[in-house]
Amino acid sequence: MSIPQDLLYTKSHEWVRVEGDSVVIGITHYAQDQLGEVVFVELPVVGNAVEAGEEMGTLESVKAVSEMLAPLSGEVVEANEALEDSPDLVNQSPFDEGWLVKIKGSIEGMDLLDPQSYAALLEAEQH
Amino acid sequence: MKRRAHRDEPLFFERNPKRRGRQGILLPTFDGPSTQPASVLPAEVLLDDRPLWPDISEMDLVTHFHRLSQLNYAVDEGLYPLGSCTMKYNPRINEAVAGLSAFNAAHPLQPDHQVQGVLEVMWELEETLKTITGMPGVTLQPAAGAHGELAGILMIRKALEARGESREIILVPDSAHGTNPATAAFAGFRAVEIPSGPDGTVDLQALDTAMNENVAAVMLTVPNTLGVFEHRIVEIAELVHSRGGFVYMDGANLNAFVGRALPGLMGADAMHINLHKTFSTPHGGGGPGAGPVTVSEALLPYLPVPRVVKTDDGFSMLWSGENSIGSLRGFSGSFLILLRALVYMRGMGGDGLREMSETGVLFANIIRKRLEGAYHLQYDTPTMHEVVFDDSEQVKNGVHNTDIAKRLLDYGFHPPTMSFPLVVHGALMIEPTESFGPEEIDAFCEAMLAIAKEAEETPDLVRAAPHETPVKRIDEVRAARNLKVRFVDEA
Numbered sequence: 001m002s003i004p005q006d007l008l009y010t011k012s013h014e015w016v017r018v019e020g021d022s023v024v025i026g027i028t029h030y031a032q033d034q035l036g037e038v039v040f041v042e043l044p045v046v047g048n049a050v051e052a053g054e055e056m057g058t059l060e061s062v063k064a065v066s067e068m069l070a071p072l073s074g075e076v077v078e079a080n081e082a083l084e085d086s087p088d089l090v091n092q093s094p095f096d097e098g099w100l101v102k103i104k105g106s107i108e109g110m111d112l113l114d115p116q117s118y119a120a121l122l123e124a125e126q127h
Numbered sequence: 128m129k130r131r132a133h134r135d136e137p138l139f140f141e142r143n144p145k146r147r148g149r150q151g152i153l154l155p156t157f158d159g160p161s162t163q164p165a166s167v168l169p170a171e172v173l174l175d176d177r178p179l180w181p182d183i184s185e186m187d188l189v190t191h192f193h194r195l196s197q198l199n200y201a202v203d204e205g206l207y208p209l210g211s212c213t214m215k216y217n218p219r220i221n222e223a224v225a226g227l228s229a230f231n232a233a234h235p236l237q238p239d240h241q242v243q244g245v246l247e248v249m250w251e252l253e254e255t256l257k258t259i260t261g262m263p264g265v266t267l268q269p270a271a272g273a274h275g276e277l278a279g280i281l282m283i284r285k286a287l288e289a290r291g292e293s294r295e296i297i298l299v300p301d302s303a304h305g306t307n308p309a310t311a312a313f314a315g316f317r318a319v320e321i322p323s324g325p326d327g328t329v330d331l332q333a334l335d336t337a338m339n340e341n342v343a344a345v346m347l348t349v350p351n352t353l354g355v356f357e358h359r360i361v362e363i364a365e366l367v368h369s370r371g372g373f374v375y376m377d378g379a380n381l382n383a384f385v386g387r388a389l390p391g392l393m394g395a396d397a398m399h400i401n402l403h404k405t406f407s408t409p410h411g412g413g414g415p416g417a418g419p420v421t422v423s424e425a426l427l428p429y430l431p432v433p434r435v436v437k438t439d440d441g442f443s444m445l446w447s448g449e450n451s452i453g454s455l456r457g458f459s460g461s462f463l464i465l466l467r468a469l470v471y472m473r474g475m476g477g478d479g480l481r482e483m484s485e486t487g488v489l490f491a492n493i494i495r496k497r498l499e500g501a502y503h504l505q506y507d508t509p510t511m512h513e514v515v516f517d518d519s520e521q522v523k524n525g526v527h528n529t530d531i532a533k534r535l536l537d538y539g540f541h542p543p544t545m546s547f548p549l550v551v552h553g554a555l556m557i558e559p560t561e562s563f564g565p566e567e568i569d570a571f572c573e574a575m576l577a578i579a580k581e582a583e584e585t586p587d588l589v590r591a592a593p594h595e596t597p598v599k600r601i602d603e604v605r606a607a608r609n610l611k612v613r614f615v616d617e618a
Contacts, residue, residue, distance in 0.1 A: 034552065036546075037603075037604040039604060039607035039608050040607070040608075060607075062603045062604055062607060063545070063546040064546060064547070064549060087608065088604075088608070
């Protein structure tokens with residue numbers, strides 16, 4: 001399963017990428033595979049504040065509705081509007097076009113894994 | 128489900144595409160004084176055009192629904208093993224009694240003395256539910272399970288208010304029914320998840336850590352959604368009570384232990400009972416449901432109204448209560464459903480109800496034993512009323528739980544619950560109930576074993592299922608992404 005080397009990962013299968021003073025967030029290939037085909041994405045409103053560990057949106061697949069938890073606190077500066085019409089981007093391109101939100105803040109203090117550690121986590125979860 | 132040749136059944140609108148001149152009944156021409164809608168209604172509620180109605184005859188209507196019913200699968204066809212749903216046969220005597228005009232023509236506003244029999248049915252059902260649960264109070268008002276959860280949590284909120292406390296959190300295990308956290312949120316609390324331990328039951332350590340003075344209640348399903356009995360339930364309840372919290376028990380799985388154990392002794396403060404599951408009343412499209420809630424001593428003052436009380440002069444309706452949380456719906460619940468449940472209980476008797484649960488558990492264990500070589504079992508804790516397999520063996524050949532479920536249609540069975548509980552990936556959650564007899568259980572196991580074999584030898588056959596149904600594989604993703612909830616005339 002693909003794990004881009006230029007991203008950092010959470011234990012709950014999100015990826016993050018620093019972009020200036022903001023952090024872009026998405027879910028990993030493994031996470032979208034576990035969810036199944038995504039049919040609806042509810043994203044937080046741009047301008048709203050989100051709290052680390054709290055629900056900021058939902059991902060609905062044919063199997064279940066899953067909460068999207070904010071991996072950090074901060075203001076939402078951008079949400080991927082393309083997902084409104086094409087929620088399948090989360091499945092087709094989880095690391096790129098299927099990104100979810102951009103939150104103003106830094107990754108400092110976040111419990112993040114490098115690609116190697118994330119690969120090891122996946123290995124462990126599959127057994 | 129039927130294998131008989133059948134053309135596609137069109138929508139109502141499509142049956143008479145020209146939408147001309149077909150009607151159910153021809154009414155005589157109206158010869159009274161006429162009023163133009165525009166002269167009596169405000170402009171903003173008037174339509175510019177005539178709405179699109181399906182012009183169809185009575186025969187169109189009858190054949191349409193008859194054909195649809197024949198494409199369906201129902202409890203009258205056989206095993207309906209939806210886990211956690213307890214899909215039982217609905218005995219005909221329930222319907223016969225509910226059809227008596229003394230019951231179905233009664234009006235909720237009739238004075239008590241005219242409807243003593245109706246009130247006695249409700250009172251007797253309350254007494255029976257108290258006996259079955261070992262709990263001292265009950266409300267028959269809630270319309271179904273989730274409504275019952277709300278009733279219970281609102282009573283807990285009121286009890287906390289009476290103590291002058293404003294606790295904010297409700298703890299819910301990760302194997303819980305989705306309605307539990309939804310109920311907590313709806314009642315103004317915040318749901319916090321606690322993880323399951325390695326055997327699938329609540330992790331006592333995790334509960335101990337989470338159970339602080341801000342926790343109002345813990346919501347537990349017993350047995351839980353893995354079909355596993357919470358064997359430390361008494362310890363759990365003692366821990367929660369010792370820190371001032373309440374125990375809400377989700378009674379969706381009561382079918383596992385009627386006559387064997389009392390939720391009252393386990394420490395439950397409130398528990399809903401799905402009459403449409405455990406006590407055989409119609410379910411799903413055949414509803415409505417009914418979700419009475421039994422309560423402990425601590426919650427008695429807060430029971431909803433109206434409710435039936437017994438006096439020296441017979442039975443009467445109590446319409447208000449000083450500390451009651453009030454009414455949850457109009458009048459006194461789905462009376463004819465309550466009646467059906469009581470008929471079932473009286474027909475079965477105490478010994479019969481115990482045997483009902485024992486047989487349900489036995490059948491689940493037979494299925495587990497017969498299928499455990501072919502399907503993977505994540506938790507090997509003893510099984511109660513349902514067993515949760517997963518598709519991890521079949522996934523090796525590219526066959527997922529959805530494919531297995533759809534292939535079951537070809538074998539003439541309703542599929543089990545899928546992808547729930549969420550703690551088991553690719554779950555196949557099977558609850559046979561006691562209703563359908565050992566031959567049906569055997570036939571189901573044979574079908575499941577045949578599918579496991581197909582998944583190994585001819586996986587493409589399973590992946591493309593169903594093959595025998597009038598409607599073949601449905602594109603569920605497209606159906607969910609491109610919702611069409613309104614007919615648009617494209618002709």
